[in-house]
Amino acid sequence: MAKRKPTIHEVAHLAKVGIGTVSRVLNNHPSVRPETRNRVLTAMANLGYSPNPHARRVAGGKSYTVSLVLPVASTEFYSRLLEGIEHILAEERYEIALFPILSPSRLERYLESRSLAYQTDGLLVSSQGLAHLLPNQKFPTERPVVLVDAYSPRYDSAFMDNRLGGQMAALHLAQFPGAMFAIQVQEELDEVLKNTVGQERIEGFREGLKKAGKSLPSSHVFVSRFSAEGGRLALQHFLRLSKPPFNIFAGADLLALGVLEEAERQGLKIGEEVRLLGFDGHPWTAAKGLSTLAQPIEEMGAEAARMLLERIRGYKGSPRARRFEPTLVVRSSTQTRSVYAD
Template sequence: MVSIKDVAAEAGVSVATVSRVLNSHPSVSPDARARVLAAVETLGYRPNAVARSLRTDQTRTLGLVISDVLNPYFTELARSVEEAARALGYSVIIGNADERPDLQDHHVRTLLDRRIDGLLVSPTDGGSPLMLEAARAGTPMVFVDRWIAGVDVPVVRADGREAVRDLVRHLHGLGHRRLAIIAGPAATTTGSERVEAFREALREHGLPLPEELIGQGDFQAASGRRVTEAFLALPEPPDVVFAADNLMALGALDAIRARGLRVPQDIGLAAFDDIPWFVHTDPPITAIAQPTGELGRAAVRALVDRIEGRPPESVTLPARLVVRRSCGEQSPENSPA
């Protein structure tokens, strides 16, 4: 019986290189890949891995790499992906990048080695080398929530620009004029897009966004706390702090309370990415909600279309403003702005 060692000897490469070729791993040179496949054909080596490399077999498994499993938004997204995939006969393996490109690469490599049929990714910090290589090599892939400009991969995301405009209009109507933002990483599309949407919405009302009212966060709670402490130390603190994700909003709330201040009596707080526990804070937090479950289901459909030979489509769904009482509102919960 022909073994993988025989294939490696015939091709003049290592066993590890043969394994990568048989598992469609992108980090193999075209020359080595050609020699391995020629050796496979010459020796008649036909395990399942080779069958998959010839696109005659599937594992019915999808990979999902999310940016931060501690973020309730991504937890809900992962749940909807798993449910949608199961309904279509696929299993899901999940990797948590923890907002680290190196850890994202680790999960992408592991998932490719597991012979997944396709990959869903919420890119961290503008992407990572192996993920970009896999995308450009033609690995079935869909970006969800975040994306990378210039990479030809379908994108499933929410458009929050109109919801941010609604939020600024709402805050302006409440009499707030000095508005600050805790931004996400500028290297991520969601980080840069939300700041720009906020800036544009302020401009429509003739309001400035000075540099002192833009705090650089990283989509995690500690950065929200740090940035808000800096806002509160200003000679003229903001009327409202808008956190560009829910974990940074939690950090902001911690910083406000640590100062002995009250929301909204002393300072208002709003967030992007509504989550279930926002209704249980005191006061409940006004937030922008993304259609997380719909995004997960749409991402799975797009990826399965790609895997099964149908043309996948990018999908953009609207986010919406949910008005509660953290900015001085007197309106009932969930009323429109």
């Protein structure tokens, strides 16, 4: 009834090769003739074979698993990041052991107990302030560490140029009449996790505006948690301060969403009375006609994964920094003539 999963032996038999050859095909070893490789691949397909990762690990003496440490927050951002990382890792049949930072204070103990069990080959750490914890001897730091969406000169890092993003936002919004406003994300999970991303974006925005000869009074910056609600509150706040037209740079798409909602409630015309620019480039922004700075999140994750794999495989060079740039996507929320919207 419950027929056992096929093993490498069955595949070898069917393809009329030795088990060694099958293994070599599995591991993309170069010294297999294309013709042989195809025979093996066909046999695997026919049998519905998939290799047993545990056997692989015990035989290979490696874990083929990477620890991913991130402040999972049921967020589009991490969802996409994970996707990019997973994509690369899956290609090499590596697995991910997820270490959500449920609470920074518990992280260390948690990592210790669990990563011991997993004995992972490397760490992928995605957290603004968390990098400081890493040099700490308590971490399994003999293994390679790569930072995602965070920068440190001590490690390989793949990160977004948020300041540049802010500048791009400024350049774009400066062309419109009306005052400038900004909403800054400031999420504080705990003292440890200082989120500097929001800050960088606003700083860039301010710099960009200065170049364009405009200014951003600090009263025009609303600091908010990461939620649509925050966007609504921000707009309410701005309306108390002054009158449209507004040019608002929201530090995250989700905040922009809140602004959109509130603007509708207030009967303000998006693209005219309220020009709005988000940050993230999440898929749903297209449907909402929200202009945004699209972040190549998946690529960033993928690149980090690649760097980690290289380290795992023995690469010894000095820390590499891969900087990613957002792309301006203009939609109706920053265009009066809706003809141009996509």
